[in-house]
Amino acid sequence: xxxxxxxxxxxxxxxxxxxxxxxxxxxxxxxxxxxxxxxxxxxxxxxxxxxxxxxxxxxxxxxxxxxxxxxxxxxxxxxxxxxxxxxxxxxxxxxxxxxxxxxxxxxxxxxxxxxxxxxxxxxxxxxxxxxxxxxxxxxxxxxxxxxxxxxxxxxxxxxxxxxxxxxxxxxxxxxxxxxxxxxxxxxxxxxxxxxxxxxxxxxxxxxxxxxxxxxxxxxxxxxxxxxxxxxxxxxxxxxxxxxxxxxxxxxxxxxxxxxxxxxxxxxxxxxxxxxxxxxxxxxxxxxxxxxxxxxxxxxxxxxxxxxxxxxxxxxxxxxxxxxxxxxxxxxxxxxxxxxxxxxxxxxxxxxxxxxxxxxxxxxxxxxxxxxxxxxxxxxxxxxxxxxxxxxxxxxxxxxxxxxxxxxxxxxxxxxxxxxxxxxxxxxxxxxxxxxxxxxxxx
Amino acid sequence: xxxxxxxxxxxxxxxxxxxxxxxxxxxxxxxxxxxxxxxxxxxxxxxxxxxxxxxxxxxxxxxxxxxxxxxxxxxxxxxxxxxxxxxxxxxxxxxxxxxxxxxxxxxxxxxxxxxxxxxxxxxxxxxxxxxxxxxxxxxxxxxxxxxxxxxxxxxxxxxxxxxxxxxxxxxxxxxxxxxxxxxxxxxxxxxxxxxxxxxxxxxxxxxxxxxxxxxxxxxxxxxxxxxxxxxxxxxxxxxxxxxxxxxxxxxxxxxxxxxxxxxxxxxxxxxxxxxxxxxxxxxxxxxxxxxxxxxxxxxxxxxxxxxxxxxxxxxxxxxxxxxxxxxxxxxxxxxxxxxxxxxxxxxxxxxxxxxxxx
Numbered sequence: 024x025x026x027x028x029x030x031x032x033x034x035x036x037x038x039x040x041x042x043x044x045x046x047x048x049x050x051x052x053x054x055x056x057x058x059x060x061x062x063x064x065x066x067x068x069x070x071x072x073x074x075x076x077x078x079x080x081x082x083x084x085x086x087x088x089x090x091x092x093x094x095x096x097x098x099x100x101x102x103x104x105x106x107x108x109x110x111x112x113x114x115x116x117x118x119x120x121x122x123x124x125x126x127x128x129x130x131x132x133x134x135x136x137x138x139x140x141x142x143x144x145x146x147x148x149x150x151x152x153x154x155x156x157x158x159x160x161x162x163x164x165x166x167x168x169x170x171x172x173x174x175x176x177x178x179x180x181x182x183x184x185x186x187x188x189x190x191x192x193x194x195x196x197x198x199x200x201x202x203x204x205x206x207x208x209x210x211x212x213x214x215x216x217x218x219x220x221x222x223x224x225x226x227x228x229x230x231x232x233x234x235x236x237x238x239x240x241x242x243x244x245x246x247x248x249x250x251x252x253x254x255x256x257x258x259x260x261x262x263x264x265x266x267x268x269x270x271x272x273x274x275x276x277x278x279x280x281x282x283x284x285x286x287x288x289x290x291x292x293x294x295x296x297x298x299x300x301x302x303x304x305x306x307x308x309x310x311x312x313x314x315x316x317x318x319x320x321x322x323x324x325x326x327x328x329x330x331x332x333x334x335x336x337x338x339x340x341x342x343x344x345x346x347x348x349x350x351x352x353x354x355x356x357x358x359x360x361x362x363x364x365x366x367x368x369x370x371x372x373x374x375x376x377x378x379x380x381x382x383x384x385x386x387x388x389x390x391x392x393x394x395x396x397x398x399x400x401x402x403x404x405x406x407x408x409x410x411x412x413x414x415x416x417x418x419x420x421x422x423x424x425x426x427x428x429x430x431x432x433x434x435x436x437x438x439x440x441x442x443x444x445x446x447x448x449x450x451x452x453x454x455x456x457x458x459x460x461x462x463x464x465x
Numbered sequence: 466x467x468x469x470x471x472x473x474x475x476x477x478x479x480x481x482x483x484x485x486x487x488x489x490x491x492x493x494x495x496x497x498x499x500x501x502x503x504x505x506x507x508x509x510x511x512x513x514x515x516x517x518x519x520x521x522x523x524x525x526x527x528x529x530x531x532x533x534x535x536x537x538x539x540x541x542x543x544x545x546x547x548x549x550x551x552x553x554x555x556x557x558x559x560x561x562x563x564x565x566x567x568x569x570x571x572x573x574x575x576x577x578x579x580x581x582x583x584x585x586x587x588x589x590x591x592x593x594x595x596x597x598x599x600x601x602x603x604x605x606x607x608x609x610x611x612x613x614x615x616x617x618x619x620x621x622x623x624x625x626x627x628x629x630x631x632x633x634x635x636x637x638x639x640x641x642x643x644x645x646x647x648x649x650x651x652x653x654x655x656x657x658x659x660x661x662x663x664x665x666x667x668x669x670x671x672x673x674x675x676x677x678x679x680x681x682x683x684x685x686x687x688x689x690x691x692x693x694x695x696x697x698x699x700x701x702x703x704x705x706x707x708x709x710x711x712x713x714x715x716x717x718x719x720x721x722x723x724x725x726x727x728x729x730x731x732x733x734x735x736x737x738x739x740x741x742x743x744x745x746x747x748x749x750x751x752x753x754x755x756x757x758x759x760x761x762x763x764x765x766x767x768x769x770x771x772x773x774x775x776x777x778x779x780x781x782x783x784x785x786x787x788x789x790x791x792x793x794x795x796x797x798x799x800x801x802x803x804x805x806x807x808x809x810x811x812x813x814x815x816x817x818x819x820x821x822x823x
Binding site for chain 2: 066069070072073076077079080083084085086121171174175178179182185304305306364365366367368369424427428431434441442443444445447448450451453454457458461
């Protein structure tokens, strides 16, 4: 047999196997969640064991947000939405994670986690209910278990056909798994809307939730190709949630449906401030600024919101507060992600400061930050952290004496602060600069 | 033994003798990278806090791979203990930090989380260019300084462990599907950093790889982690042992020196340099109230230290107008010296674009 013939046979076999797998994938993708009892098979026991242990892991990592008004709100919404469990291994409990990223997830034994970043981003209680209805549906519909079964069966098929398809089967398995995952997500959205309405929340808020998720101030979230995405694309989700909500809503006035905007924002304000500071720590200052601006708009006389805005502006460094429109293409976003993975924070800042625009931007950001620190101190004169931030910002502007005064004030107000060595180091530089100024002055 | 048999056996014996060291060394490996300051002991922290380890443990079965969360917890505990004992044996003063220690510190949980996140971020970059550790390129930043101060140590030792255990079924399947050409091995790897508590620079980076079996990692995590820790820390110098760094590492150190501790005396030095009384520093900076200066700290306005005689300072009247305008009365925010902040609601009040997952 000639080499070309062998190769042709392999390609034909690969194509056939691929088509079989793709067909299997489509057949699975048309499946839906199972809302009746789903006994756990022996092969799924390791999955359930890990899932149970995750609860301890989050405690061990200090990842759970301590009990608070926000935690109580999340639990009360979750309990209002969760259907009666049909399996003995499902026991709903709702937790908030300290993570400033926007995300939520559910585990098959009833654990539902909402990350602090998502709670801070939402505008009202109905939007939180939309997220939780979606997640509760993943558990109620046994989506994780069904997806596990799907991956398992496709992996076996991939192993059998793998050697004959020169590895192409892995691609088909991946596509099939992603497709199935998108189907389940779509189902969770659809059922979630009904749950929201039954519990009295306005289902139209689900579309708004997806709209909010589309923002990307730090321009570091390039879109993924639909075929490989585990979730439907957000614009499509907005449209579909809007259309479904319209069909669900009864004719006539809908004022009885709950939205609870003001009360919600009041409850989540302290957590939102913490999220904004967490975003600065995670080097996402533009996102922090967007959140901080919103907090100030909601509570302009609250010193904490002013302080958070000032910290966010200082955290921008040499970055512009809003990414220039010409730097928001998919290529730019991919490049930004790449650079974040390659360069350290100091190197990225140095690269920006090597340009006149970067220098000007940093000056502008620090000046605005100083204004906000002053406002925070006017509202609460005992806020030593604002004094610290003011000192650091003034130092960045070269106003050494003002910087030193503010830092000394902080050091005296917080003698046991953990960041004392950092502030002392700054003060040392300021003192050296002051001495140098005095010596060189005629 | 006749000559013919000897000639047959001899090449095999010689080949085994030649390859044995290589076979012994190949699967077990460890590497280390240290800054010049660490090597010369200039920036080597001697009082260290071994932080709670993070371990991920995957069990690869014939078809699916599952995470072993509880077993990973055992690896975390045992690896931290092993590392602490190795450090102690080499003359370092060690504090093995537990969750209870962290909870005893006000804000400790947040601090540790911030540190861990920053260390993970840096570790991603270290993987790409580990040799740059020698040039002091990587720093965990402020969270390291704060955590070290809270724990009262000079340096921090975070570590990450990844363990993969292949079941016999998996090994058999891989061998069968590859017609005996491939095999899988269970192993654990460790990535350990020594972070300076003043400035947060990554002073040392140590890695280790140990091919320990799944059964051993599950049933004897203490022994498995002791072997891995030994492998990772094999080149850690004794506490006071001076190594000779390369010339280019010394040059990099000179350009980017490690942090030195600054004492509280800098406050008086600043006051002397500022050249005027800071009797009411809190009021000057906008603070209404504040506790009195710590004991031992002279009140503001006291004579400056001898190395900063006031005669060298220009009189206050000549001070540059470095200070801001005085803040306006409360309720009347000062007109911004620069551009006004954007109007409320000017931008979409959203954060970012990841998906809500399930």
